[in-house]
Amino acid sequence: MTQPQSAICAEGGDFGLFLTLVLADGDTAAVRRVLAALPDMTESVAVQSGEPALTSSVAIGAACWPRLTGRECPDGLVPFAPLADGARKAPATPADLFLHIHSPRHDANLMLARRVAGALGNHVRVVEEVMGFRHLGKRDLTGFVDGTENPEGDDRTEVALVKDDPFAGGSFVSLQRYVHDLPRWEALSLPDQEAAVGRTKDSDEEMEVKPPFAHIARVVIEEDGEELEVLRHSMPYGTTSENGLYFVAYCASPAPFRKMLERMVLSAGDGHHDRLLDFTRPVTGAAFFAPSADWLRALD
Numbered sequence: 516m517t518q519p520q521s522a523i524c525a526e527g528g529d530f531g532l533f534l535t536l537v538l539a540d541g542d543t544a545a546v547r548r549v550l551a552a553l554p555d556m557t558e559s560v561a562v563q564s565g566e567p568a569l570t571s572s573v574a575i576g577a578a579c580w581p582r583l584t585g586r587e588c589p590d591g592l593v594p595f596a597p598l599a600d601g602a603r604k605a606p607a608t609p610a611d612l613f614l615h616i617h618s619p620r621h622d623a624n625l626m627l628a629r630r631v632a633g634a635l636g637n638h639v640r641v642v643e644e645v646m647g648f649r650h651l652g653k654r655d656l657t658g659f660v661d662g663t664e665n666p667e668g669d670d671r672t673e674v675a676l677v678k679d680d681p682f683a684g685g686s687f688v689s690l691q692r693y694v695h696d697l698p699r700w701e702a703l704s705l706p707d708q709e710a711a712v713g714r715t716k717d718s719d720e721e722m723e724v725k726p727p728f729a730h731i732a733r734v735v736i737e738e739d740g741e742e743l744e745v746l747r748h749s750m751p752y753g754t755t756s757e758n759g760l761y762f763v764a765y766c767a768s769p770a771p772f773r774k775m776l777e778r779m780v781l782s783a784g785d786g787h788h789d790r791l792l793d794f795t796r797p798v799t800g801a802a803f804f805a806p807s808a809d810w811l812r813a814l815d
């Protein structure tokens with residue numbers, strides 16, 4: 516089996532670092548060399564920091580794929596297409612590369628991120644750098660447990676990784692940074708919050724009868740008797756002035772995320788949208804492909 520990048524199938528750590536970058540003009544050979552070295556760099560920082568669970572993955576966007584890699588582009592990799600339904604928007608924002616690091620320790624994450632950023636130097640510009648953290652166990656800042664129905668064990672590989680060459684072991688990545696309006700959310704009654712999510716808050720149980728606007732009712736989609744799945748690595752982030760959820764999904768195909776997001780944002784289908792989007796809004800959106808570690812190493 517081709518080795519996937521380590522952050523993809525590993526259980527999420529207590530801390531995550533999410534960096535989006537754009538390529539500078541000029542030669543891309545230096546960036547290629549850093550990408551090729553990332554799996555080994557991660558192992559060496561894991562040893563140096565004494566944090567064996569340090570993981571990373573780097574993913575490449577469609578717009579810079581040919582220029583950066585000089586290779587064919589994975590089938591289905593296209594730039595994030597923005598969505599809008601009235602005031603409800605899912606914008607697309609610039610990003611050529613996405614670096615995702617997670618582990619039980621922020622210091623180890625930062626050590627690796629600094630090493631990668633140092634090696635990339637002025638061949639890239641950092642667009643956004645976000646630190647994610649675990650909040651009250653596995654709860655989103657809305658107070659609801661996030662990740663319960665994420666694939667587990669071998670299913671993680673099954674859901675996240677492309678099976679066939681030349682991109683076996685790689686994964687399609689979708690990201691969106693959401694900004695929550697917590698004062699408004701917290702002013703909702705408990706039953707209204709639970710109806711918006713479709714699960715109970717304290718005990719994290721799926722509601723037997725869910726309103727059509729519940730988050731769970733929007734994103735659970737069956738096709739040919741099979742539920743569409745993505746592997747989520749989302750994490751809470753933020754400060755007192757701005758906070759929310761950094762949403763990241765890995766998948767063997769770009770289609771499931773897209774279909775879920777359309778059912779969240781657009782009301783054209785059944786007249787409903789995701790009630791969560793009345794309390795949180797995406798301010799970034801980008802799509803990438805995270806090749807296998809072996810594919811990356813061969814870039815140099």
Ligand code: HEM
Pocket residue numbers: 655657659660661662663664665691693712714730731734735744745760762772773775776791795
């Ligand atoms: C489930 C929160 C955005 C896809 C959940 C759950 C929560 C949650 C609390 C229930 C527990 C669980 O199974 O994980 C949020 C919040 C979001 C957000 C606060 C944004 C601020 C998204 C987006 C997608 C998505 C953008 C995909 C486009 C899913 C899926 C599930 C899920 C597939 C599992 C459904 C199931 O199998 O029951 N989310 N989510 N979520 N969410 Fe989200």
